[in-house]
Amino acid sequence: MVYKHFQLLVYASLFFIPTLLAQPKLVLVDSTSIENPDSLPLSKISFRGVSVVNNEVVWVSGTKGTFAKSIDGGKTFRIAQIPGYDSSDFRDIEAFSKDKAIVMSSGTPGYILKTYDGGLTWKKVFEDHRKEFFLDAMDFWNEDQGMVIGDPIDERFVLYRTIDGGNTWHPMDTSMRPWAIEGESLFAASGTCFRCMPNNSIAFVSGGSKSIFHWLQIDKKYQRFELKNMVQGKASQGAFSFDFDKKHIIIVGGDYASDTSKIKQGFSGYYYSKDGLELMNQKPFYCNYRSSVELLANGNFITCGTKGVDYNNTEQTITTSNAKSQLSNLSFNVVRKAKKGKLVILAGSKGKIARLVE
Secondary structure (H helix, E strand, O other), rough: OOHHHHHHHHHHHHHHHHHHOOOOOOOOOEEEEEEEEOOOOOOOOEEEEEEEEEOOOOOEOOOOOOOEEOOOOOOOOOEEEOOOOOOOOOEEEEEOOOOEEEEEHHHHHEEEEEEEEOOOOOOOEEEOOOOOOOOOEEEEEEOOOEEEEEOOOOOOOOEEEEEEOOOOOOEOOOHHHOOOOOOOOOOOOOOOOOEOOOOOEEEOEEEOOOOEEEEEOOEEEEEEEEEOOOOOOOEEEEHHHHHHOOOOEEEEEEEEEOOOOEEEEEEEEEEEEEEEEEEEEEEEEEEEEOEEEEEOHHEEEEEEEEEEEEEHHHHHHHOOOOOOOOEEOOOOOOOEEEOOOOOOOEEEEOOOEEEEOO
């Protein structure tokens, strides 16, 4: 009997060890691991753009015309400033390799730049000097085809498309640009308010006077879904970010002017039909203001904002009112996962960069 009891204890221990090892944690990139040949003031730089190509290559972008790159899985970075753009705020970046990347600036003037040589030189491929012009986010279906989106002008959201890898950008026909309700806009908080989705479609979430999930199948169909659970009505409120997998669409946001209040976030099941996109079973979960979300493997997802980082599971969130685990109370603007691989990177104010270690 003693022997059998000992066996059961061994089996139980073996069963629980993987669970303990699977608990993720955040590892900050120390300033000594950031090569900074131009002595840029890291404490005054805010990162909002992140693109994780694979388990080795990471690009980030931010204020003061800066970008940084890692080729060792986010353990070390090299930061630089793009000459002539020291006043630009590069709030989104899309990278395809250690050599090729595209950055997008928010504010006026609006720029899109591209590099082929790992950031040694950059070519201006788009600019707009209209005072009302403000780009918010960028995404790509593949290395050739992508889009950028901006705040409404003349009551319609701004949309530009590329079919040649970002070398040229062309405005979408006015009739294809979704209408905006007065006071409705996008949040350029993390580059994740906008996503290129399957079936030649795009989607984005908005805030301000109204919080809406917009879905547009290019040249075919447009749908809008009011996010009634999401806090809205003020310029600082609404949906800031969303992500999707084969089963779920998850949306986070809140009120950046009141980021300590727990508020309703939400996720839905969805599917495509002959009539377009169908959203089902919208369910709320609760946490502080969050500006970015990424769905990971096995239904897990990670969110971040100015008051911390949470790690949740879509199924467990249905039955609990709070986040499964707060990984950190540090402020981060954005979290992104690898296009190919498992690497997850976060970035934020004061030059902070971190990676998720499972």
